[in-house]
Amino acid sequence: MSDKTEKNLAYAFAAESKAAVRNGAFAKKADAEGYAQIGRLFRAVSEAESVHARRYLMLMRGKVKSTEENLETAFNNEIRANVDEYPALIKDAADEGKENVVRLLSQARDVEAFHSQLYKKAMNDMLSDRETGYYVCQVCGYIAEDEAPENCPVCGSVKGKFKHV
Ligand SMILES: [Fe+2]
Ligand SMILES: [Fe+2]
Structure with missing residues (x-):
């Protein structure tokens, strides 16, 4: 894989990881404010961003080993x-x-x-x-x-x- 692609994967991994945690915090806040449905949405998107982040990490050279x-x-x-x-x-x-x-x-x-x-x-x-x-x-x-x-x-x-x- 080219260095540029490695760098882009690292960027996407960091961005998706942050989005996952941020949406988790948004979900907690929505719950606290009584918006249970919005809380579920934020939690679902948080999960989805985690899926993305994990996939990128698995593709990156030497990041996930034995x-x-x-x-x-x-x-x-x-x-x-x-x-x-x-x-x-x-x-x-x-x-x-x-x-x-x-x-x-x-x-x-x-x-x-x-x-x-x-x-x-x-x-x-x-x-x-x-x-x-x-x-x-x-x-x-x-x-x-x-x-x-x-x-x-x-x-x-x-x-x-x-x-x-
Ligand atoms: Fe720790
Ligand atoms: Fe504690």
Whole structure:
């Protein structure tokens, strides 16, 4: 594939990924405002944009490899977010006195460390047939195994805020 096409696929992947998340936020807002039907529409389009984004990523050179390699990539991405990327963002927000932004970014930084541990564990367990469910905090993104905790250890949300995956 030409470099231009690779670049365009990367652009389309980023744009569709953002549109998927943005429409998800629009759906939540529509629900909160009592527009259930509009909420469903935004959610449906969000799903569709995710389909597009995934297809582009699958086409891009070297982006989706074997599961063993993907676990390694995912692990390294979490570590980078935890150690380099979020700390830089947190510092900027703190310098500008944006305390609410600092709090959200700090929670995300802490959550990434937990994500990296889950990947590490999965890499070690890859050939065992251990099966577990995952419970994702819908407020901060913390993931619990086996069952949802009474309160999220990162943001304190109650059990009901966890979504089973
Ligand atoms: Fe993460
Ligand atoms: Fe949480």
